[in-house]
Amino acid sequence: MDDIDYEIVTLLQKLNVSKPSSKALACLFLTGKATSYEVEKITHLRQPEVSIAMNCLKDSNWVEVEEVKKKQGKGRPIKKYTLIAPVNEIIDTFEKRILDDNQTMLDSLEKLKRFS
Numbered sequence: 001m002d003d004i005d006y007e008i009v010t011l012l013q014k015l016n017v018s019k020p021s022s023k024a025l026a027c028l029f030l031t032g033k034a035t036s037y038e039v040e041k042i043t044h045l046r047q048p049e050v051s052i053a054m055n056c057l058k059d060s061n062w063v064e065v066e067e068v069k070k071k072q073g074k075g076r077p078i079k080k081y082t083l084i085a086p087v088n089e090i091i092d093t094f095e096k097r098i099l100d101d102n103q104t105m106l107d108s109l110e111k112l113k114r115f116s
Contacts, residue, residue, distance in 0.1 A: 001023075001026070001042060001043065001044075005026050005027075005030060008022075008025075008026040008029060008030075009022040009023050009026045010022075012025060012026065015094050015098070018053070018056070020043075020045055020049040020050070020052060020053040021056050021057060023043035023044075023045055023053070024039055024043060024045070024050060024053040024054055024057060024081075025057060025062075025090075026043075027039050027042045027043050028057075028063065028081060028082075028083040029083065029087055032082065032083055033081060033082040033083065034080070034081055035068070035078055035079065035080050035081070036050050036051070036054075036078065036079045036080075036081070037078065039054075039081065047076070054079075054081050057081075060085075060093070061084070061085065062083065062084065062085040062090055063081050063082065063083060063084060064081070064082045064084045065079055065080070065081055066079065066080045066081075066082065067079055067080075068080050
């Protein structure tokens with residue numbers, strides 16, 4: 001990961017995205033699709049962290065998971081992750097959540113003012 005990748009990770013973390021999910025999302029922002037092994041190598045996350053992060057992103061309908069059949073050998077299956085939501089849509093989701101949260105806080109402040 002380079003400086004731009006780390007800046008994306010930092011910005012996502014400021015939006016309360018976990019560090020593993022931030023790294024995984026930044027990886028997919030830049031690559032579009034990657035195997036679990038590639039995400040591990042690019043982000044320096046361990047396999048369980050990649051799996052948990054990708055499940056969170058999948059639950060948000062931002063990532064699609066595909067099991068790739070191995071040609072030979074045993075071991076855990078290879079998963080390919082594809083970013084299926086446009087980056088702008090993901091950013092809009094964060095923006096809407098923040099605006100909603102702020103409106104809720106402003107509403108609470110207005111209600112509190114009635115007691116003074």
